[in-house]
């Protein structure tokens with residue numbers, strides 16, 4: 001059987017289509033993550049607002065309050081990136097995030113000390129991953145300024161996670177939660 005031989009023009013066209021497809025996939029993936037993260041930061045910020053207000057220890061209150069501030073900064077950064085790549089937040093996710101954040105924030109006053117600390121740490125570990133993956137897509141798209149910023153944001157989430165991890169480290173309920181939710 002004869003294998004068709006592609007000439008140089010054909011190969012160039014094929015590779016340009018492939019490049020276009022790769023960058024379009026990366027762009028869509030990046031937009032999806034940023035839209036998710038934008039609303040996720042809203043939920044996190046309101047959840048942390050309830051969390052720090054529910055704490056008694058002054059150092060813990062101050063730390064979680066500063067984490068809330070970090071999440072607002074992240075949200076502003078993510079919005080700027082979304083606009084820069086020609087996209088926008090999704091209203092339905094915003095509404096859902098607002099409800100989730102407010103509910104968790106309120107719930108922190110009811111469920112005691114350990115669970116909010118545990119689930120905050122678990123959430124932070126997912127945020128690290130989210131920003132690292134977004135940095136990878138930005139690299140594919142040649143958006144180097146995004147890469148640096150997203151890595152910095154991932155590092156901040158890493159610090160948040162480390163704080164919560166340290167808090168729950170010796171708690172008697174940790175082994176049970178770890179086996180159920182795979183974090184800690």
Ligand SMILES: [Fe+2]
Pocket residue numbers: 041070071074127157
């Ligand atoms: Fe964040």
Ligand SMILES: [Fe+2]
Pocket residue numbers: 067070071124127156157160
């Ligand atoms: Fe965080």
